[in-house]
Amino acid sequence: MQSENITPRSVAIVGAGQAGLLLGCGLLDKGYSVTIVTNRTPEDVWSGRVMSSQFIFDPALQIERDLGLNQWEADCPRTEGIGFSIPAPDGSGTQALHWHARLDAYGQSVDQRLKMPGWMKEFERRGGELRYDDVGVDQLETLAAEYELVLLAGGKGEIVNLLGRDDSRSPVRQPMRQLALSYVTGMKRTDYYECVNFNLIPGVGEYFVFPALTTDGADGTKACDIMVFEGVPGGPMDCWGDAKTPEQHLEVSLNILKTFLPWEYERSRDCQLTDDNGRIAGRITPTVRNAVLTLPSGRKVLGLGDAVLVNDPITGQGSNNATKAAKHYLDAILAHDASAFDEAWMRQTFDDLYNGYAEKVVRWTNSLLFPPPEHIIKLLGAAQELPAVASRIANGFNDPRDYANYWFAPEDTDRLINAEAQKLAA
Numbered sequence: 001m002q003s004e005n006i007t008p009r010s011v012a013i014v015g016a017g018q019a020g021l022l023l024g025c026g027l028l029d030k031g032y033s034v035t036i037v038t039n040r041t042p043e044d045v046w047s048g049r050v051m052s053s054q055f056i057f058d059p060a061l062q063i064e065r066d067l068g069l070n071q072w073e074a075d076c077p078r079t080e081g082i083g084f085s086i087p088a089p090d091g092s093g094t095q096a097l098h099w100h101a102r103l104d105a106y107g108q109s110v111d112q113r114l115k116m117p118g119w120m121k122e123f124e125r126r127g128g129e130l131r132y133d134d135v136g137v138d139q140l141e142t143l144a145a146e147y148e149l150v151l152l153a154g155g156k157g158e159i160v161n162l163l164g165r166d167d168s169r170s171p172v173r174q175p176m177r178q179l180a181l182s183y184v185t186g187m188k189r190t191d192y193y194e195c196v197n198f199n200l201i202p203g204v205g206e207y208f209v210f211p212a213l214t215t216d217g218a219d220g221t222k223a224c225d226i227m228v229f230e231g232v233p234g235g236p237m238d239c240w241g242d243a244k245t246p247e248q249h250l251e252v253s254l255n256i257l258k259t260f261l262p263w264e265y266e267r268s269r270d271c272q273l274t275d276d277n278g279r280i281a282g283r284i285t286p287t288v289r290n291a292v293l294t295l296p297s298g299r300k301v302l303g304l305g306d307a308v309l310v311n312d313p314i315t316g317q318g319s320n321n322a323t324k325a326a327k328h329y330l331d332a333i334l335a336h337d338a339s340a341f342d343e344a345w346m347r348q349t350f351d352d353l354y355n356g357y358a359e360k361v362v363r364w365t366n367s368l369l370f371p372p373p374e375h376i377i378k379l380l381g382a383a384q385e386l387p388a389v390a391s392r393i394a395n396g397f398n399d400p401r402d403y404a405n406y407w408f409a410p411e412d413t414d415r416l417i418n419a420e421a422q423k424l425a426a
């Protein structure tokens, strides 16, 4: 806490999402004066379309807990593991490969339509100022003149393009998947513990599904499951163009499962959408942007979360990254004491995050957007026989830096498989 007779340091954040609200609440707890400017009211968010599948693994959940922002933890279903399947290529509708492995600690998904309005209320309760405006350059100038530090945490909003793409860190140049989400009720459980069940359909795309907590349409909550479809562009799963109504969206979802993943269809056939807004379809170009925006006045703005680091959701890391980035920025701001938040500090703050963590997440996530090389097929197959390999892959989702040890080079993959095979045989 800062002393009462010293003016608290002032920070403005554009965007009331996963990153902006976490950082804002964390700074308020340390005595900072924080304003968040966002373009959607809690009511807009609550009554709007779903935005994400927002599955969060334990290390990021722990950051939410530490900041006192886990208010749905007791009600939200717990996901205890990762399941992985590949269908048989002969069209028999069976699984050529299946394994599941426990996470060291559970993960959870709380619908952002529920979470963000709740956190906005909590931000105000802690003394933060929430303003509603669709921020452009003029508003950024006003904020930068008024506050010691301005952060741009506008997610996928148009404004983040001002930061400009960092080509050297963005090897993928176009959307690699057609994405769709269906929030549903009525799914039958599997006969093993709750998992993020990930299905890889070679050449077609991916489907993963897991439990979550959503709104009940009034002011309460209900459990649901989130279906995530990742179709290779131009392929048979890139088929959402005609799904205009909620009924059509559900029909397309179930048709994909029936065609490619009959075991998933079997447990989903009686599903209904949670509500008419429990669906989206779209595309994302994975992009790393420049961390610092220079305004016409010369003042600087620092990007945070998806604004600077947007990944395809194929590995479910975006909210996890945004959470870890908010924590990293929080620590960097607190450690900066009374010094000015100049451009050098901004660049250093982002580069430390990127080099120490995010670069490896980006690399692994992007690798999954391309057809799996031979050694990855071998690795995924070995996980069926070797529980320790399955466990290692599953727990990599908690902190994807571990994949650098065995994912990219065939010799590293072989070393892991051989070591675990020897341990099992001993």
Ligand SMILES: Cc1cc2nc3c(=O)[nH]c(=O)nc-3n(C[C@H](O)[C@H](O)[C@H](O)COP(=O)(O)OP(=O)(O)OC[C@H]3O[C@@H](n4cnc5c(N)ncnc54)[C@H](O)[C@@H]3O)c2cc1C
Pocket (backbone or CB within 6 Å): 014, 015, 016, 017, 018, 019, 020, 037, 038, 039, 040, 051, 052, 053, 054, 055, 056, 133, 134, 135, 136, 153, 154, 155, 156, 157, 158, 159, 179, 180, 181, 284, 304, 305, 306, 307, 313, 315, 316, 317, 318, 319, 320, 321, 322
């Ligand atoms: C289909 C899909 C599935 C996903 N699934 C997962 C998953 O399972 N796990 C996971 O970890 N991540 C997932 N993600 C990614 C995750 O949702 C994002 O990475 C995360 O929400 C980013 O947080 P953020 O705070 O940076 O941005 P956001 O949460 O998007 O917040 C941005 C905020 O900025 C506001 N804003 C935008 N423009 C302006 C403006 N001009 N002025 C004022 N305010 C503005 C918005 O209203 C919003 O409040 C998924 C994404 C998609 C698209």
